[in-house]
Amino acid sequence: xxxxxMNDVEAETLDVDGAQNTTxxxxxxPRQGAPTFALRQVDLAGGGRTPHxxxxxxxxxxxxxxxxxxxxxxxxxxxxxxxxVLIPPDEEHQFKNASDTEPARVLCLIPVQHxx
Amino acid sequence: xxxxxMNDVEAETLDVDGAQNTTxxxxxxPRQGAPTFALRQVDLAGGGRTPHxxxxxxxxxxxxxxxxxxxxxxxxxxxxxxxxVLIPPDEEHQFKNASDTEPARVLCLIPVQHxx
Numbered sequence: 001x002x003x004x005x006m007n008d009v010e011a012e013t014l015d016v017d018g019a020q021n022t023t024x025x026x027x028x029x030p031r032q033g034a035p036t037f038a039l040r041q042v043d044l045a046g047g048g049r050t051p052h053x054x055x056x057x058x059x060x061x062x063x064x065x066x067x068x069x070x071x072x073x074x075x076x077x078x079x080x081x082x083x084x085v086l087i088p089p090d091e092e093h094q095f096k097n098a099s100d101t102e103p104a105r106v107l108c109l110i111p112v113q114h115x116x
Numbered sequence: 117x118x119x120x121x122m123n124d125v126e127a128e129t130l131d132v133d134g135a136q137n138t139t140x141x142x143x144x145x146p147r148q149g150a151p152t153f154a155l156r157q158v159d160l161a162g163g164g165r166t167p168h169x170x171x172x173x174x175x176x177x178x179x180x181x182x183x184x185x186x187x188x189x190x191x192x193x194x195x196x197x198x199x200x201v202l203i204p205p206d207e208e209h210q211f212k213n214a215s216d217t218e219p220a221r222v223l224c225l226i227p228v229q230h231x232x
Contacts, residue, residue: 001188001209002202003195006178027200028176035174036227037153039200058151060144062122062178062223072117079119084143084155086118093117107178109225111152 002032006041014042018051021097024108029115038115044068044097044104052094057111059093061085066104069096118148122157130158134167137213140224145231154231160184160213160220168210173227175203177211182220185212 004027011023025041028034042050044066052071061070063083069076070085071094078098079085087093097104120143127139141157144150158166160182168187177186179199185192186201187210194214195201203209213220 001186001190001193001204001207003186003193004200004202006198006200028202032202033204034176034202035205037176037225039176039178039225060150060153060155060225062155064180070117070119074117077117077119082122084120084122086120086144086148086150088117088149089151091117107223109153109155109176 009041011043014050016051018053019049021045021048022050026115030112034112036112037109038112040108042095042106042108044095046099046101046103047097048104049096050094052092054090054092056089057114058089059085059087060109061087062107064105064107066102067098068104068106069098071096125157127159130166132167134169135165137161137164138166142231146228150228152228153225154228156224158211158222158224160211162215162217162219163213164220165212166210168208170206170208171230172205173230174205175209176225177201177203178223180221180223182218183214184220184222185214187212
């Protein structure tokens, strides 16, 4: 049994085109021996956003803190803590912090073979 | 993109030997078309616990609320909100609410083929 305090996991800047003010922590991934899916904590500072992109695997997302806008093929939807989001494979998507000043935090899980 | 308010998902009593005062909500599973892993919210009322058992697939757990004791092969470990727990396949485990009065809540993910 491996217990990790998520906030103590090293944060990496999400350094891809279109990302702003966003870090990612790989809590459970290949290095921790996660067999099937990777658990990541994503923090978006005020004005933060992930790239608007797509890929051939799903996201399962849980909002922990803040107010976000989830962008999908049906437009923009607001989400708040306690909301969970399933983004199917190949759907274009983006997470945007709805606030320019307050932080937002989500969990974002993917199949482990797609986690570096 | 499917958005669900986790607290609005129907709660089922965890009706297995050794479980007490515990409900489970399948937020994303086979019925929602989750491709790889199932997302469940587990609520333990005061004195609640899951069975002490094992199975040939992993759990990834995130504590959202309350104080719990995670029982594994190395004994009992306290966990609090912000902690994440990887329970490898085949390890005996149990979640216990550390409080007799206050609720506790976790996310618990498993490979989707093991979700009914």
